[in-house]
Amino acid sequence: MTKMKVEEQEKARTKARMSGSLMLIEALKEEKVEVIFGYPGGAVLPLYDELYKAGVFHVLTRHEQGAIHAAEGYARISGKPGVVIATSGPGATNIVTGLTDAMMDSLPLVVFTGQVATSVIGSDAFQEADVVGITMPITKHNYQVRDISELPRIIKEAFHIATTGRPGPVLIDIPKDITTAEGEFDYDQDVHLPGYQPTTQPNHWQIRRLVEAVSQSKRPVILAGAGVLHANASNELRQYAEQQNIPVIHTLLGLGGFPADHPLFLGMAGMHGTYTANMALYECDLLINIGARFDDRVTGNLKYFAPKATVAHIDIDPAEIGKNVPTKIPIVSDAKAALQELIAQQGKPADTAAWLEQLDEWKRRFPLHYEPEAGTIKPQKLIEMIYEMTNGEAIVTTDVGQHQMWAAQYYKFNRPHRWVTSGGLGTMGFGLPAAIGAQLADRSATVVSIVGDGGFQMTFQELSVIQELRLPIKIVIVNNQALGMVRQWQELFYDKRYSHSLIPNQPDFVKLAEAYGMPGLRAKTEAEAAEVLKQAFAMDGPVLLDFHVRADENVYPMVAPGKGLHEMVGVKACEESSR
Numbered sequence: 001m002t003k004m005k006v007e008e009q010e011k012a013r014t015k016a017r018m019s020g021s022l023m024l025i026e027a028l029k030e031e032k033v034e035v036i037f038g039y040p041g042g043a044v045l046p047l048y049d050e051l052y053k054a055g056v057f058h059v060l061t062r063h064e065q066g067a068i069h070a071a072e073g074y075a076r077i078s079g080k081p082g083v084v085i086a087t088s089g090p091g092a093t094n095i096v097t098g099l100t101d102a103m104m105d106s107l108p109l110v111v112f113t114g115q116v117a118t119s120v121i122g123s124d125a126f127q128e129a130d131v132v133g134i135t136m137p138i139t140k141h142n143y144q145v146r147d148i149s150e151l152p153r154i155i156k157e158a159f160h161i162a163t164t165g166r167p168g169p170v171l172i173d174i175p176k177d178i179t180t181a182e183g184e185f186d187y188d189q190d191v192h193l194p195g196y197q198p199t200t201q202p203n204h205w206q207i208r209r210l211v212e213a214v215s216q217s218k219r220p221v222i223l224a225g226a227g228v229l230h231a232n233a234s235n236e237l238r239q240y241a242e243q244q245n246i247p248v249i250h251t252l253l254g255l256g257g258f259p260a261d262h263p264l265f266l267g268m269a270g271m272h273g274t275y276t277a278n279m280a281l282y283e284c285d286l287l288i289n290i291g292a293r294f295d296d297r298v299t300g301n302l303k304y305f306a307p308k309a310t311v312a313h314i315d316i317d318p319a320e321i322g323k324n325v326p327t328k329i330p331i332v333s334d335a336k337a338a339l340q341e342l343i344a345q346q347g348k349p350a351d352t353a354a355w356l357e358q359l360d361e362w363k364r365r366f367p368l369h370y371e372p373e374a375g376t377i378k379p380q381k382l383i384e385m386i387y388e389m390t391n392g393e394a395i396v397t398t399d400v401g402q403h404q405m406w407a408a409q410y411y412k413f414n415r416p417h418r419w420v421t422s423g424g425l426g427t428m429g430f431g432l433p434a435a436i437g438a439q440l441a442d443r444s445a446t447v448v449s450i451v452g453d454g455g456f457q458m459t460f461q462e463l464s465v466i467q468e469l470r471l472p473i474k475i476v477i478v479n480n481q482a483l484g485m486v487r488q489w490q491e492l493f494y495d496k497r498y499s500h501s502l503i504p505n506q507p508d509f510v511k512l513a514e515a516y517g518m519p520g521l522r523a524k525t526e527a528e529a530a531e532v533l534k535q536a537f538a539m540d541g542p543v544l545l546d547f548h549v550r551a552d553e554n555v556y557p558m559v560a561p562g563k564g565l566h567e568m569v570g571v572k573a574c575e576e577s578s579r
């Protein structure tokens with residue numbers, strides 16, 4: 001067939017008359033969507049009928065929350081939008097947590113919810129919920145389709161909005177009669193959104209100001225967030241840091257953007273950050289924030305945050321600049337574009353020799369530290385063992401709590417797009433379903449899902465999906481028989497009154513794994529842990545590992561709430577160890 005004929009046929013397809021449901025399927029094809037995560041119900045029955053006929057790859061999770069977290073994991077690893085379908089009413093309200101999570105962590109999602117028919121909207125019809133109202137503040141944008149003629153344009157806009165500028169979740173609420181109505185499918189149209197024009201290229205004048213500030217600085221530091229990952233700017237970050245000899249700190253979500261084994265890397269900042277990273281933020285004279293939003297878990301008490309520094313902030317979202325921290329040099333831009341410009345300018349590097357020497361000494365003297373203990377499993381040691389077992393190459397997803405912080409501290413990410421965690425919202429139940437999406441985004445990767453015994457029980461029904469799809473995910477339960485992070489705060493700030501945080505009677509997780517048809521293994525000592533890990537990573541399929549760890553272990557260092565980053569507790573001088 002000639003090229004022209006192919007183009008004509010393509011045009012005909014994108015102009016044909018069809019139902020709303022079929023339009024949705026065709027649009028997903030146009031957008032090259034590989035997988036949909038969803039759950040059916042009355043309002044989306046016509047849509048599911050078309051999915052059935054079209055043979056689209058759809059993963060039926062066991063709860064809508066599982067679907068949306070899986071979509072987030074997929075988006076985080078693939079860089080493409082995660083697609084979710086949920087039915088009206090309870091299906092839609094079950095994705096509220098995931099939407100908020102994606103909104104706070106800037107993950108691109110396109111979410112379709114069914115809605116009752118347009119004729120009964122507002123009448124408290126069966127399974128009606130005001131999803132547009134409910135999700136207004138937790139989506140980057142949302143729509144309700146009121147006329148079939150709007151549907152192709154709205155879907156096209158949704159994909160555009162979710163993936164451009166600062167990524168985020170976009171929701172499309174589709175009444176049932178729209179899914180059955182017929183209209184013309186015109187997907188061959190340009191997106192026209194005069195009110196939405198993200199700035200992606202940096203202002204030259206501001207870049208010049210930053211170049212100048214760097215050349216005059218003695219103690220510069222870069223704080224790199226997930227914006228570096230969203231922009232695929234890891235190489236540029238490294239090039240720039242090396243060119244200018246500037247040390248780099250990551251936020252929790254930014255991990256992997258800069259190699260953890262690089263001499264210029266200082267570790268993670270914030271509440272459970274390294275001594276060196278936090279002290280560098282306290283002592284620096286120039287702070288260059290690239291794609292981070294100065295979250296309070298990173299800054300600690302703002303009164304003591306970077307008190308000696310000129311602040312420069314590169315962010316694609318202008319609303320983030322100056323929101324929490326007064327900023328001298330604002331650069332609204334995509335992180336990659338700004339870094340490319342900075343590299344090209346080749347400014348006079350800062351004289352950082354003395355600064356780097358000071359930082360190296362801190363790194364040597366105050367590394368992350370825990371007391372090894374034979375006969376138990378130290379959770380920190382467990383993470384180190386997983387790191388070694390996977391050569392630091394695994395995709396790691398986590399839940400929220402102590403295990404999450406230990407994973408962030410002790411799994412050293414040298415590569416980008418290997419780390420999937422719920423940062424801004426801190427959503428328990430995130431880790432396991434996120435692993436499903438991550439594994440589907442990268443089939444050949446080793447995926448380890450490190451979860452708490454508490455959070456695991458919020459979404460463990462998704463074991464069913466892992467087993468059904470034979471996804472070779474290694475599920476690691478860091479079992480401290482407690483809501484460990486809550487227990488830690490109660491120990492430290494509530495006089496050891498462990499109000500509803502201890503769970504001595506957790507279920508038998510090994511039997512639970514077996515009930516879902518996958519092997520489960522348990523370890524209670526370091527030697528058993530080593531053995532169990534060896535067995536698990538030798539297996540092809542999924543496996544659940546229940547590690548009974550030392551239950552009273554705390555995450556350190558710690559910046560207590562209300563304190564400045566320089567007021568960390570649990571820092572131990574360690575003369576010779578380099579751990």
Ligand SMILES: Cc1ncc(C[n+]2csc(CCOP(=O)(O)OP(=O)(O)O)c2C)c(N)n1
Nearest residue numbers: 401402403426428452453454455483484485
């Ligand atoms: C949905 C949700 N509910 C409550 C919390 C508050 N919270 C934060 S950490 C934590 C404890 C988590 O326990 P577990 O999953 O066992 O992890 P651990 O801290 O023990 O490693 C709780 C309850 C939360 N983050 N998310």
Ligand SMILES: [Mg+2]
Nearest residue numbers: 452453482484
């Ligand atoms: Mg726990």
